[in-house]
Amino acid sequence: MNREDKKEVDLSVVIPVYSEELVIDELYNRLSRVASKIASNYELIFVNDGSKDNSLASLIRLARNDNKVYFINFSRNFGHQIAVTAGLDLCCGKTIVIIDGDLQDPPELIEEMFAKYKEGFEVVYARRTERNGESWFKKITAKLFYRILRKSTNIEIPIDTGDFRLIDKRVADYLKLMPEQNKFLRGQIAWLGFRQTHVLFTREKRKFGKSGYSVTQMLRFAMDGITGFSDKPLSLVTRSGFFISFLSFIIILYAIYSHYFLNRTITGWTSLIISSMFVGGIQLISIGIIGEYISRINKNVINRPLYIIESTNIKSSIQVLK
Ligand code: UDP
Ligand code: MG
Numbered sequence: 001m002n003r004e005d006k007k008e009v010d011l012s013v014v015i016p017v018y019s020e021e022l023v024i025d026e027l028y029n030r031l032s033r034v035a036s037k038i039a040s041n042y043e044l045i046f047v048n049d050g051s052k053d054n055s056l057a058s059l060i061r062l063a064r065n066d067n068k069v070y071f072i073n074f075s076r077n078f079g080h081q082i083a084v085t086a087g088l089d090l091c092c093g094k095t096i097v098i099i100d101g102d103l104q105d106p107p108e109l110i111e112e113m114f115a116k117y118k119e120g121f122e123v124v125y126a127r128r129t130e131r132n133g134e135s136w137f138k139k140i141t142a143k144l145f146y147r148i149l150r151k152s153t154n155i156e157i158p159i160d161t162g163d164f165r166l167i168d169k170r171v172a173d174y175l176k177l178m179p180e181q182n183k184f185l186r187g188q189i190a191w192l193g194f195r196q197t198h199v200l201f202t203r204e205k206r207k208f209g210k211s212g213y214s215v216t217q218m219l220r221f222a223m224d225g226i227t228g229f230s231d232k233p234l235s236l237v238t239r240s241g242f243f244i245s246f247l248s249f250i251i252i253l254y255a256i257y258s259h260y261f262l263n264r265t266i267t268g269w270t271s272l273i274i275s276s277m278f279v280g281g282i283q284l285i286s287i288g289i290i291g292e293y294i295s296r297i298n299k300n301v302i303n304r305p306l307y308i309i310e311s312t313n314i315k316s317s318i319q320v321l322k
Pocket of ligand 1: 015017018019020099101213
């Protein structure tokens with residue numbers, strides 16, 4: 001079966017996969033069980049994001065045996081957010097669930113999400129009450145990040161929430177109208193509004209493999225979240241500029257006063273070097289912050305395709321391949 005002989009389905013599940021060979025079968029079984037309880041008409045869309053193991057072979061095997069399974073195989077690793085974006089672009093469900101492919105997000109929770117959806121919510125996100133088995137470093141940085149983000153933006157980005165969520169087709173359609181290259185889907189969905197609610201769950205630790213996010217990638221992701229939704233860092237730069245100028249003006253006044261009225265000229269290499277290093281540091285940080293925004297503009301101006309599909313069993317995406 002392909003996209004042309006199939007119209008809308010009731011439920012699409014989008015699953016980004018990066019080297020998850022060892023869990024794919026269990027994932028497939030649990031997802032199929034839950035999805036078939038909710039809708040007879042569903043599809044599972046796996047996006048293979050340049051896996052280094054045999055995930056692709058497993059996905060092709062599943063797709064061969066089950067016509068509800070689709071795979072999108074990227075030409076290389078494009079990153080989690082882009083993998084989800086591709087799934088959203090090519091799915092055709094009336095409701096769409098985004099779920100991680102490492103079973104850290106329990107598929108069974110989808111039933112609970114669907115019940116909320118039936119109550120009339122367009123977005124039902126899964127909120128973590130606990131994170132089992134993750135390093136204290138990840139827990140602390142994640143907690144800090146969500147709180148900074150909340151403080152620095154005007155939109156309500158829910159805390160302790162990843163991309164595990166159920167969204168209505170309309171939300172996904174509007175998401176497609178947001179063409180930014182640096183994706184921060186959870187922020188974008190919050191920005192869109194609609195009626196949103198959450199269900200709670202405990203995030204289990206990874207059974208196999210390790211997180212595909214390195215510390216650098218996590219920082220990058222955090223930067224995308226902040227620069228995409230807030231101009232506060234820029235106004236902070238301006239304000240600190242004003243503050244330091246004001247401070248140095250006071251010091252100048254004091255130096256003149258001291259020279260003419262106290263007959264004491266301030267000397268000192270130490271104070272000079274400290275103050276110039278301080279100001280130098282602030283300047284470099286400021287240039288860096290401005291650079292972050294410029295690089296964002298740059299990426300959006302170049303406007304490359306977000307991902308390259310090497311192969312897929314979704315027929316309607318063939319034009320992308322040619
Ligand atoms: N993932 C991906 N591309 C990547 C990194 C991760 O598609 O470059 C997938 C991964 O297979 C998993 C999900 O995105 O299904 C979340 O990734 P991960 O578990 O590494 O993130 P964490 O749970 O540590 O935040
Ligand atoms: Mg994970």
